[in-house]
Amino acid sequence: MPNAIVPTSGVLVGRAKIPGHATPRIVTVRDGAVFDITGKAAPTVRDIAELDNPATYVSSATGTKLGDVNAIIENSWTDKYDPAIPALLSPIDLQAVKASGVTFVASLLERVIEEQAKGDKAKADSLREDVLKLIGADLSKIVPGSPAAMQVKEALIARGVWSQYLEVGIGPDAEIFTKGQPMSTVGFGADVGLHPISSWNNPEPEIVLVVSAAGRIVGATLGNDVNLRDVEGRSALLLGKAKDNNASGSVGPFVRLFDGDFTIETVKAAELSLRVEGEDGFVLDGHSSMAKISRTPESLVEATIGRHHQYPDGFVLYLGTMFAPVKDRDGPGKGFTHKMNDVVSISTPSLGTLSNRVRLSTECAPWTYGASHLLRDLAKAGLL
Numbered sequence: 512m513p514n515a516i517v518p519t520s521g522v523l524v525g526r527a528k529i530p531g532h533a534t535p536r537i538v539t540v541r542d543g544a545v546f547d548i549t550g551k552a553a554p555t556v557r558d559i560a561e562l563d564n565p566a567t568y569v570s571s572a573t574g575t576k577l578g579d580v581n582a583i584i585e586n587s588w589t590d591k592y593d594p595a596i597p598a599l600l601s602p603i604d605l606q607a608v609k610a611s612g613v614t615f616v617a618s619l620l621e622r623v624i625e626e627q628a629k630g631d632k633a634k635a636d637s638l639r640e641d642v643l644k645l646i647g648a649d650l651s652k653i654v655p656g657s658p659a660a661m662q663v664k665e666a667l668i669a670r671g672v673w674s675q676y677l678e679v680g681i682g683p684d685a686e687i688f689t690k691g692q693p694m695s696t697v698g699f700g701a702d703v704g705l706h707p708i709s710s711w712n713n714p715e716p717e718i719v720l721v722v723s724a725a726g727r728i729v730g731a732t733l734g735n736d737v738n739l740r741d742v743e744g745r746s747a748l749l750l751g752k753a754k755d756n757n758a759s760g761s762v763g764p765f766v767r768l769f770d771g772d773f774t775i776e777t778v779k780a781a782e783l784s785l786r787v788e789g790e791d792g793f794v795l796d797g798h799s800s801m802a803k804i805s806r807t808p809e810s811l812v813e814a815t816i817g818r819h820h821q822y823p824d825g826f827v828l829y830l831g832t833m834f835a836p837v838k839d840r841d842g843p844g845k846g847f848t849h850k851m852n853d854v855v856s857i858s859t860p861s862l863g864t865l866s867n868r869v870r871l872s873t874e875c876a877p878w879t880y881g882a883s884h885l886l887r888d889l890a891k892a893g894l895l
Contacts, residue, residue, distance in 0.1 A: 516584055516699070516764060516864045521773050522566040523765035524559060524730075525602035526698070529577065534888035535600055538577065539569050540765065545583050545597065546574030554894040555885070556766065557605035557824050560721055560729050566768040584764065587700035589868065589876070601698040602732055602766045603721065605882055607826035608696055610717075610736055610754070611811045612686040613679050614804050615833030623674045629745055635846060636837075655805055656683035675747055685806055685814040690736060690829060691755050694881050696762045699865055703737055703855070704758035704872030711741035711848045715832045716785040716799055716857040718778055720808060721766050723825045726816045728808070730768040731778050733857050733865040735761040736829045740848075758875035761867045762827065777861050778808060784858045785834055789850050799834045 517523070517540055526535045529547060537549045537556060553559045553568060562568050577583065577597045586592055587599040628634040653660045660681040667673045679686035697703060705712050719734035737760065743753035754760075767773055778801060785797035808830055816822055836847035853869040889895045 515860075516866070517580055518767060518861055518863045521861070522570050522768045522770055524556060524565070524569050524768060525763065525765040526556060526600040526604065527577070527583065527597045528600055529597045530595055532892070534885065534892055534894070535604070538597075538599075539572070539574065540580050541574070543580055545577045545580050547577055548572040548574040549894065551894050554889050555604045556602060556721075560606070560723050560825050565729050566770040569768060584699060587698065587764075589700060589702050591700075599698050599700065599764055601696040601701075601762045602764070603696060603762055603827050604885060605693050605824040606721070607693055607822050607824065608689065608691040608760060609815055609826050610688055610690040610829035611806070611814075611831050612688065613676050614685070614806050614811065614831030615799070623676050626674055626676060626744060626747070633845070653681055653805070655681050655685070680805065685811055687811070687815050687828075688750060688754070691760050692881075693824065694885065695878055696734075696760045697758050697867070697875075698762065699764035699867070701761060701867055702758055702870045702875040703735060703761050703867040704756055704870060704875040705737065705849060706739055706742070706752065706756045706759075707871050707873055709739040709741055709753075711744075711846070712737070712739045713836050713847060713849065714738075714785065714787065714855045714857070715829075716783050716797070716834055717829045717832045718781060718783065718801065718808075718859070718862070719762055720778070720812065720828045720830065721825070722812055722816065722822075722828060724821070724823050726812060728769070728775055728812060730766045731862060732762055732766045732827075733764075733783075733859070733862050734827075734829050735855060735857060735865065735867060736832070737761075757872040757878055758870075759872060760829075761865060763865050764863055767862055773861060775808060779804075781859045781861060783832075783834075786856045786858075787836075787849075788854045788856075789840075790852050791850060793840055793850075795836055795838055795840075795847060797834045797836060799832050801830075803833055804830065 523540045527538045529536045536547045559565045583597050586596045715736040717734045721730040739753040781801045783799040787795040856866040858864040
């Protein structure tokens with residue numbers, strides 16, 4: 512850990528800021544080099560996702576070589592950025608940014624613990640043991656909404672530990688929420704932000720699906736669904752404050768488009784690795800297996816889009832994580848929480864590695880470039 516930053520195969524698409532261009536440029540990777548493939552036919556990643564065959568378009572598009580991919584990746588770190596050299600941005604643009612929660616049993620249990628601990632880290636360890644004893648069943652084997660799931664629900668209600676998190680974990684309806692606004696995510700090397708009020712927080716390593724306006728899954732990438740455990744633990748109604756802050760969602764480094772070799776089945780078999788490295792010498796390694804997800808990626812997409820809800824510019828969907836860090840950092844019983852300048856790396860061989868440095872959301876670069884700015888710049892460049 513970490514694996515290679517860029518996968519060794521596949522059709523990749525992303526975005527970069529390039530000297531001499533006001534608008535973000537669409538890029539791909541070929542033979543270890545980054546190429547600018549921005550064109551009027553599909554000037555945004557959203558437009559590429561709406562094509563009949565996005566992978567064919569990207570692999571055959573005429574491009575201008577920008578330089579070595581490793582050099583551009585290195586220049587993408589906020590503290591190393593040289594404006595004279597291209598740097599990666601988040602690989603998505605106009606898509607809505609959605610997320611699904613409590614899709615793994617480990618995550619489900621931690622949400623129950625957060626809710627009952629009310630943000631108290633010291634209380635969480637004893638609660639964790641109690642809840643596991645009470646549940647007894649292996650919830651990862653239970654199909655949400657099934658008769659078996661309803662039996663578990665009734666047993667938990669009788670024992671006084673029923674939770675809204677268990678409702679969305681094993682009940683008929685998935686939790687789908689808005690992680691952030693279009694254009695708000697950050698990419699590889701960028702700082703990710705924690706709200707200053709939080710003292711108990713963690714990364715959430717996830718696969719992120721790219722979905723067209725028609726509900727067709729066209730590719731995938733990596734994401735960090737930064738989480739404030741103490742804020743959400745106080746009340747689920749604070750989900751927006753816990754999840755949607757400046758630089759609180761990272762995506763990248765590239766979107767890998769579906770083709771004959773990379774499919775939804777690849778996503779379902781993915782094994783994600785996580786590493787957190789602190790300036791204090793602390794190292795946390797974690798793992799998340801997509802094989803243990805309790806709701807299929809397709810079912811989560813269906814819960815997001817349909818006759819009940821449309822997304823004209825498509826959307827990306829964080830699929831949730833089974834990883835919940837419990838390793839003590841500052842002493843026995845104190846659990847894990849971030850410290851400033853932690854470096855978080857999320858990896859899987861088929862998608863590469865997404866790395867970011869942790870700061871307060873108030874100290875990360877402010878989000879100032881939105882959809883209106885992108886469209887104006889595209890118009891000025893003659894790309895609309």
